Every structure is written in structure tokens, then in C-alpha cells.
Amino acid sequence: MEQPGGSAEHDAVVVGGGPVGLCFGVLLAQAGANVVVLEARPERAKHTRAIGIHPPGLRVLRRAGVADVLLAEGVQIAEGVARSHGAGRTREVARLCFDPPVLAVPQWQTEEALEARLAEIAPGALRRGVRAVRVEQADGGAVVHCADGEGTSTGFSGRWVVAADGARSPMRGALGAQHHVPTRSRALPDAYLMGDFADTTGDGALAVLHLEAAGIVESFPLPGGVRRWVAHVDEAVVDPSARDLARLLGERCGAEVDAASCSMLSAFTVTERLAAGMLAGRVVLAGDAAHEVSPIGGQGMTLGWLDAEAFAPLIAADALGGAPAGNGPAWPELWAAAERERLAAARLAARQARLNMALGRALPPRLMAARNAAFRALYRAPWVGGRTAARFTMQA
Structure with a gap:
């Protein structure tokens, strides 16, 4: 010793x-x-x-003898959906299946x-x-x-x-x-506001990407009825608040989030x-x-x-x-x-x-609508979704 x-x-x-x-x-x-x-x-x-x-990480954790413990504690995300919100309604842009699933664990x-x-x-x-x-x-x-x-x-x-x-x-x-x-x-020109809130979406184990003109909003399920929200913002937020993030989510994608239920809040830029x-x-x-x-x-x-x-x-x-x-x-x-x-x-x-960050940046509403329409047509081909899911989950 x-x-x-x-x-x-x-x-x-x-x-x-x-x-x-x-x-x-x-x-x-x-x-x-x-x-x-x-x-x-x-x-x-x-x-x-x-x-x-991601699945390759779970493979390593299985070798380390902890995979079963984490599988019992976490949420398995087997599906993701991209949506866009506008004109009083929400439309689905694309849907991906993750096989094997991504495991969400704090x-x-x-x-x-x-x-x-x-x-x-x-x-x-x-x-x-x-x-x-x-x-x-x-x-x-x-x-x-x-x-x-x-x-x-x-x-x-x-x-x-x-x-x-x-x-x-x-x-x-x-x-x-x-x-x-x-x-x-190198510092990249992207900033985000992130928080964990009680999940009131009804999306369960679904991962959701909101492709909006003002910038992307992502949400992911966590154990214990919690959902993580990540929003792309125009510039670094110096003094973030749960109330500000909840308001942003409501304005951008129509999400109803209880600011009082926030259990984690973070603002960050990317290097x-x-x-x-x-x-x-x-x-x-x-x-x-x-x-x-x-x-x-x-x-x-x-x-x-x-x-x-x-x-x-x-x-x-x-x-x-x-x-x-x-x-x-x-x-x-x-x-x-x-x-x-x-x-x-x-x-x-x-x-x-x-690439993920570039796709999440703000665009003029007409360009965003056109891009979402193009994605909607492209992802009708099953092989496109399969290839994208593999890239997202580090299997390609």
C-alpha cells in the first residue's frame, strides 16, 4: 500500500x-x-x-459483467421518430428502428x-x-x-x-x-440547453427529434418516468433556468413541460x-x-x-x-x-x-419545410432508415 x-x-x-x-x-x-x-x-x-x-458499448459492458444490472435499471430505446410542428399540427417526418436497442441509463x-x-x-x-x-x-x-x-x-x-x-x-x-x-x-458554432423533466409526453420509450425552423429539439426517455430534452439555441446561455427551457420547448415544438419537475439543467457549447x-x-x-x-x-x-x-x-x-x-x-x-x-x-x-449538429441548426421556415418534405420522401425507403439507424448507434 x-x-x-x-x-x-x-x-x-x-x-x-x-x-x-x-x-x-x-x-x-x-x-x-x-x-x-x-x-x-x-x-x-x-x-x-x-x-x-449504444450496442457496441453494451457489448463491452457485458464483458465487464455489468450489462445485466444496467439493462434491468435502464430504458431500452428501440425506436426513434422525427417530427415537425407547425400550423397547429404535428407531422411525422421519419421513423427509425434500433436493433439492438440503445440503452438509456443515467x-x-x-x-x-x-x-x-x-x-x-x-x-x-x-x-x-x-x-x-x-x-x-x-x-x-x-x-x-x-x-x-x-x-x-x-x-x-x-x-x-x-x-x-x-x-x-x-x-x-x-x-x-x-x-x-x-x-x-476547434470550437463549433453550436450551443444547447438541456434539462431532465417529468415525462408527460406519452411517448414512452420512444426517442423523438423535433425538426423545427428555430432549431432542433431532442427528447429521450430515462428511468423513473423522466425525459431528457435538448434544444439547439442561437448562442451560449449564461444563466439557464428550467422555466426558460420549458417555455422554449412549448413555443418551438408544442411540448408541455413542468418546470418545477426539473431534476437536471445544463447549458453547453461544443468543442x-x-x-x-x-x-x-x-x-x-x-x-x-x-x-x-x-x-x-x-x-x-x-x-x-x-x-x-x-x-x-x-x-x-x-x-x-x-x-x-x-x-x-x-x-x-x-x-x-x-x-x-x-x-x-x-x-x-x-x-x-x-452532421447531427448541422441538421439541427435553425433554417428559414420554407427551407425547413422543404427539407422535412425531402426527408419524408427519402425515408420511405427501408434501407435508408436502416443505414441511418446503424450510423446513429455506432454499428456502421
Whole structure:
């Protein structure tokens, strides 16, 4: 066990105890690796945040042993519909079937399930209240230097370090000149207002897109009779209120939302950030630390789990296989192939997110009506709907 100012050997040190870091921890522990997961937050935040688990993500969670728990807690979205509201009536534009369904679960429940699984197979592996501040490469491994809430310095050394510490990633920023990974960032011209309210729509497990001239409105079911609403807005909202969002939803798509039932409210803009690589010496960048994409489309969390599926077996095999110590991994061609595949998937997800956002922007009423009519005709062809559903659910 680590002592202040000391260090201990691990096969892997995972920085970040969110859904991606916890998934890495579980997969590594299941493979027999000695893993520690460092999380700065002393307690888990009870915030819904990311809610969509796409079929490839559920596959990874099944390997992690938590899929059945989440399926029992969540809402399976097997169908989505696009509608337009105007002239006192609502018309259907298109309908999609998701097979397998998308699972909607609040992020805190997903983290709770992964944390319980990690505690089951590797008791004590999760260390809360430990803030990683820098990483130092060493011969055959790396050391993560941390500070606890009392300012005590602690070092965690491992053969591998997984940086799953979010889009701003202190670990990525602390790699140093020798292992610096170039990262391309760009702010996109989109802003959103999001809230969770009691569901009074009667849409049940249906996902709904309202294609309106003033901008798209999306709504998704959540457990417990709650529905998430996301509205594209003209500019960033500095001081959002549930009442303002409820009024916007009523004006734009005719939704009747009870502002008093709001359990989560958020306003956000969109930044896309893609790292040029995921491997830096003995550090693996994962999740948002490697590829931040727009939350519109809900692909970011699943991307991170797929990173874990790709890299956790390689980390475990390298650590447990007794490969000679050195700065690079054993079987470099396998690592390079995994990195190429994961970066390509991130670029594809980023393109899909940009398309989703472009389709959600405001248009003059006549152009919007014409576009919706074109969509209505196009989606009469079953193969178009099938292809679109596959893209939305990360299966194409």
C-alpha cells in the first residue's frame, strides 16, 4: 500500500474514475492485472450526464459483467421518430428502428455498477480523493504523482498508465516534450440547453427529434418516468433556468413541460478535440483525453469503452507476459493497429456528430419545410432508415 512520498508497483495505473476509467479497471482486473484507479472526486456526482449506451458499448459492458444490472435499471430505446410542428399540427417526418436497442441509463448509475464490479474483483483498487498532477516516464513503466485533499504527495508507479482523465486531461498535458502528443481542437458554432423533466409526453420509450425552423429539439426517455430534452439555441446561455427551457420547448415544438419537475439543467457549447495519437511511451490516452466529440449523438462514452476493449487486453498481456523491460510495448504491431483503429473510429464519430449538429441548426421556415418534405420522401425507403439507424448507434 502506498505511503506518503512512496510508491508501489502496479501493472496499470488508471487515472480517472469515470465510466471509461472504471471500465478499464474492471477489464484489467478481470485479466489478472494488478490495477489501481485514481479519482480526484471524493464522492460520485449524482448527475445524469451521459445517458446513451449504444450496442457496441453494451457489448463491452457485458464483458465487464455489468450489462445485466444496467439493462434491468435502464430504458431500452428501440425506436426513434422525427417530427415537425407547425400550423397547429404535428407531422411525422421519419421513423427509425434500433436493433439492438440503445440503452438509456443515467451516468451515475453506470458508474455505480462499474464501481461495484471493480470492488468485487479488486477490492481497494479505486482510490477516491487522489488528484493526479503529473506523470513521469521511467524505464519499463511510468509514475503518476498525486496530491490528496491534505496536500500529501504520493506516487503510484506502474508498467502502464491509462489517462482516462477527461477532455482537459492533466496527464496529457504533463507528458513532456519527449512524449508530447499533438492535439487538434476547434470550437463549433453550436450551443444547447438541456434539462431532465417529468415525462408527460406519452411517448414512452420512444426517442423523438423535433425538426423545427428555430432549431432542433431532442427528447429521450430515462428511468423513473423522466425525459431528457435538448434544444439547439442561437448562442451560449449564461444563466439557464428550467422555466426558460420549458417555455422554449412549448413555443418551438408544442411540448408541455413542468418546470418545477426539473431534476437536471445544463447549458453547453461544443468543442471537438482529437489527439494525433493515443500512445506516449508507457501512457495510453483514452476516452475524452484522446478524442472529445460533441455530446450530440451520445457516442463519446461508448468510444471510451471501445478504447478499453482494444487496449486493456494488450496492457494485461504485456504486463503479465513478462516481456523485457523497456520504453515500448511488446508486440508493437498490435498496439499500432489498435491505435489506428481507435483513432479512425473517433474521427468517424466526430464527423457524425458534426452532421447531427448541422441538421439541427435553425433554417428559414420554407427551407425547413422543404427539407422535412425531402426527408419524408427519402425515408420511405427501408434501407435508408436502416443505414441511418446503424450510423446513429455506432454499428456502421
